[in-house]
Structure formats: C-alpha cells, structure tokens
Amino acid sequence: MNSIFQFLYKHLHWIVFFALEILCFVLLFSYNSFQGSVYLSTANNVSARVVSARSRVTSYFGLAEVNDRLATQNAALLQRVEELEALVALQQLDSLSQAEAVQRVHRTGYVITPAQIIDKSINRADNFMTLDRGTLDGVQPNMGVMSANGVVGVVYKCTEHYSLVMSLLNSKSSVSCKVQGSNDLGYLRWNGGDARYAMLHDLPRYSAVAIGDTIVTSGNSSFFPEGIMVGSVEELYPSSDGLSMTLKIALSAHFSQLERVFIMRKMDAEEMTALKESLKPKKKKK
Amino acid sequence: MERFLTRIAWFVGLVLVQVLFLNQIYLFGLATPFLYIYFILVMDKDVSPIALMLIAFTLGLVIDVFCNTPGVNAGASVLLAFSRMRLLRMFAPREEFENYEPGIYTLGIGAFIRYALTAALLHHAALYLLEAFSVAQPGYLALRILCSAVLTVLLVMAIEFIRHRR
Numbered sequence: 226m227n228s229i230f231q232f233l234y235k236h237l238h239w240i241v242f243f244a245l246e247i248l249c250f251v252l253l254f255s256y257n258s259f260q261g262s263v264y265l266s267t268a269n270n271v272s273a274r275v276v277s278a279r280s281r282v283t284s285y286f287g288l289a290e291v292n293d294r295l296a297t298q299n300a301a302l303l304q305r306v307e308e309l310e311a312l313v314a315l316q317q318l319d320s321l322s323q324a325e326a327v328q329r330v331h332r333t334g335y336v337i338t339p340a341q342i343i344d345k346s347i348n349r350a351d352n353f354m355t356l357d358r359g360t361l362d363g364v365q366p367n368m369g370v371m372s373a374n375g376v377v378g379v380v381y382k383c384t385e386h387y388s389l390v391m392s393l394l395n396s397k398s399s400v401s402c403k404v405q406g407s408n409d410l411g412y413l414r415w416n417g418g419d420a421r422y423a424m425l426h427d428l429p430r431y432s433a434v435a436i437g438d439t440i441v442t443s444g445n446s447s448f449f450p451e452g453i454m455v456g457s458v459e460e461l462y463p464s465s466d467g468l469s470m471t472l473k474i475a476l477s478a479h480f481s482q483l484e485r486v487f488i489m490r491k492m493d494a495e496e497m498t499a500l501k502e503s504l505k506p507k508k509k510k511k
Numbered sequence: 512m513e514r515f516l517t518r519i520a521w522f523v524g525l526v527l528v529q530v531l532f533l534n535q536i537y538l539f540g541l542a543t544p545f546l547y548i549y550f551i552l553v554m555d556k557d558v559s560p561i562a563l564m565l566i567a568f569t570l571g572l573v574i575d576v577f578c579n580t581p582g583v584n585a586g587a588s589v590l591l592a593f594s595r596m597r598l599l600r601m602f603a604p605r606e607e608f609e610n611y612e613p614g615i616y617t618l619g620i621g622a623f624i625r626y627a628l629t630a631a632l633l634h635h636a637a638l639y640l641l642e643a644f645s646v647a648q649p650g651y652l653a654l655r656i657l658c659s660a661v662l663t664v665l666l667v668m669a670i671e672f673i674r675h676r677r
Contacts, residue, residue, distance in 0.1 A: 238560040245568050245589045253582030253641065266579045276577065279531050346578065348537040350643050353579040389579065
C-alpha cells in the first residue's frame with residue numbers, strides 16, 4: 226500500500242498534467258453546448274470592458290474611411306427614401322392596396338438595432354465578434370448581423386450588455402443563400418484561410434450563374450430577410466459528385482475593417498417558430 | 512514578497528499586451544506572436560513542475576477568455592510547462608545545483624535562443640493543432656507554426672535585452 230502512494234507521489238506531475246489537459250479538452254468541446262460557457266468568452270463583463278476600452282481608442286484611427294462609407298450609405302438611403310416616397314404617392318391613389326402594402330411591410334418586418342464591434346478576430350479557424358448590445362437591448366441568440374456592405378454573422382450567445390456573434394468566418398457558420406435573380410439555393414461556409422472569400426456549396430449544376438454574379442440571402446431562415454447582399458461570384462468549381470457546383474464568393478462585408486454593424490430582429494420570430502412547430506410536431510426541428 | 516508582486520505585475524502586463532495588441536497581429540497572413548509564454552520561460556528553474564503547470568493553465572485560460580477559444584491556449588501552455596524541465600536540461604547541460612532564472616545571462620545567448628525557439632515551436636504546434644483540430648493543410652499549418660514561433664522568439668529576445676541592458 227505504501228509503495229502505491231510512493232509511486233503516485235513520484236508521478237504526481239504526470240497525473241496533474243493529464244488532469245489539466247483533459248480539463249482543457251472538456252472546455253474545448255463543451256464550448257458549444259454548455260450555456261454557462263459564455264462567461265469564458267469576451268462577452269463576460271470584465272473582458273468585455275477591457276476590449277471595449279481598446280476599441281474606443283482604435284475606433285479613432287479609421288475615421289476618414291468610416292466617413293466615406295457613411296456618406297455612400299447615406300446616399301444610398303436617400304435614394305431609397307426617394308423611391309419609397311414615389312411608391313407611397315402611387316399607392317395613395319388606391320387606399321386598398323396601400324393597406325395591403327403596409328401589412329406586407331409589417332409581415333416581413335425586421336427591427337434593426339445598430340451596434341458597435343468591441344472585439345473581433347479574423348485569423349483563427351473559428352472567428353467571433355463581440356458587440357456592445359445584449360439581452361437588455363432586445364438582442365437574442367440567432368439574430369442576423371449585417372454591416373452596411375453585407376451579411377456579417379449570426380448572434381451566438383448573449384449576456385445582459387454584450388453579445389457574441391459567430392462571424393461568417395467560422396467553420397460552424399452556415400448561411401442559406403441564392404443567386405440574385407434566380408431561386409437556386411446553396412449554403413455559404415468558410416473553411417479557414419483568407420478572410421475575403423468563402424465557399425457557396427450545393428448550388429444545383431443546372432443553375433445559370435456566371436463569374437461576377439451577386440449572391441444574396443435566401444430568406445429561408447429567420448436570421449435574415451431575403452435579398453441581403455452576401456458577395457459576388459469569384460470562381461466556379463464542379464463538386465466531386467458532379468451533381469452540384471461550388472462557388473468561391475468574394476464577401477462584400479470587409480471583415481478586417483468592420484466597426485459598426487446592425488442586428489436584425491425579426492418581428493414575430495417566436496410566433497413563427499411556434500407556428501412551424503405546431504404544424505409539424507413529429508418532424509425534427511431543422 | 513516583492514518578487515511575488517513583480518511576478519503578478521508581469522502576469523497582468525503580459526496578458527494585457529497579448530490580448531490588446533499581439534492578438535491583432537497577423538503578419539503576412541501567417542504569423543501571430545504569443546509573447547505570454549515568456550512568463551513560463553523565465554520562471555525559476557526550481558519551481559515545482561506542478562505549480563508551474565497550474566500557473567500555465569491559469570495564464571492560458573485567461574488568454575483563452577479573450578480569444579473565445581476556451582482550452583486552446585490553456586492546453587498548449589500546460590504542455591509547455593510540463594516539458595520545460597526537459598528543455599532546460601537539454602539546453603543548459605551544466606550541472607547546477609543552485610536555483611536560477613533562465614535568461615540570456617544565466618544560459619548564454621545561444622542556448623537561450625535555442626531554448627526559447629524549441630519551447631515556442633512546441634507551444635505553437637500544440638496551439639494551432641488544438642485550434643484547427645485536423646491537419647487539412649499541413650504545409651500551411653507548419654508555415655504558420657514556424658513563422659509565429661520566430662516572431663515570438665524575436666519579441667522574447669527584445670524583452671530579455673531590455674531587461675538586462677545594464
């Protein structure tokens with residue numbers, strides 16, 4: 226018995242080593258499933274404050290560029306206002322169709338919350354961003370996040386004041402997309418490397434798509450409304466099974482320069498989910 | 512006591528430098544320095560391996576919290592702490608019974624560079640493998656490990672020279 230203890234004591238550092246490494250693996254693999262793990266991320270209060278102090282300083286550096294982008298965005302919005310005013314004027318001629326139009330806007334409506342990125346990475350295998358909005362601002366997991374240029378990611382975890390966004394540049398991210406102007410669907414994934422490109426998989430082989438075509442969100446999920454810009458086609462490859470195509474997409478959101486983003490909260494999202502679930506109670510949820 | 516407080520200051524300082532500046536570096540799309548291992552490298556020779564591993568685990572986990580990669584930095588740091596005794600024996604072969612802090616004066620510049628480079632390669636290899644968890648692009652991965660290790664060692668040497676300038 227004594228010799229067992231002696232043996233254990235002599236090799237205690239091996240035991241501690243394996244115990245700690247096993248603990249690390251548990252942390253690594255339970256990160257996605259374990260809800261409390263949000264406190265082991267940049268969305269916890271202490272670390273969020275540290276990184277937001279940095280972002281307050283660094284956000285001054287790119288102001289000229291931010292101004293340019295805002296000006297462009299302003300112009301685009303003004304244009305849109307003009308178009309909509311014209312449309313409203315047209316609709317007022319017919320009160321019935323106007324009511325219909327209002328109802329439609331309500332039905333497809335998304336509430337948009339602006340947010341500031343306080344921390345982000347683009348050089349890892351799984352990239353996240355931290356935003357300065359949390360559940361108290363109405364943010365919940367699974368809301369879409371976009372920038373002025375295009376889709377950025379999906380809210381992953383939230384604390385009261387901060388939220389963690391799974392960026393498109395994450396091996397676990399998958400967004401349903403389509404080629405603008407057609408209804409051929411594919412899903413967008415990123416498999417590491419260059420932060421400017423991602424891959425669109427499973428596009429049917431017969432779909433007429435050319436280099437330079439625009440890729441937008443499909444609107445099939447409740448994360449994003451239909452038609453939000455994702456990127457443009459850079460290269461085409463046939464997939465190995467010959468049944469579909471894989472496209473290399475130049476992402477329209479510039480991940481290395483992102484600072485401000487918008488969180489898209491779908492109105493009636495819970496109602497929709499509840500309805501879907503009540504309709505197909507036996508099928509597995511997607 | 513004063514030594515202990517200095518250690519704490521180094522711990523906090525290295526963590527802040529790592530998470531506020533160095534994590535943003537991505538040189539040539541390849542290299543990110545992980546300077547925080549300096550804390551493990553220059554711990555006294557005679558510190559117990561178990562204490563060193565626990566310290567390395569804490570240090571790695573704090574870095575992980577800021578990188579959103581729980582377990583990755585911690586795992587690599589524990590591995591480094593575990594292997595440090597053997598590394599020191601490899602690169603400082605003289606039999607010395609007294610305690611010393613590994614550095615460019617106690618080991619000599621050449622031996623310290625070899626020690627730091629081996630340690631950095633080991634740590635970064637573990638780190639990138641844990642992070643990628645597959646070897647899909649082995650060439651790219653190896654290049655990242657090598658470039659990052661060189662960058663880390665350059666920074667480690669810079670700190671060493673500044674600290675021991677007199």
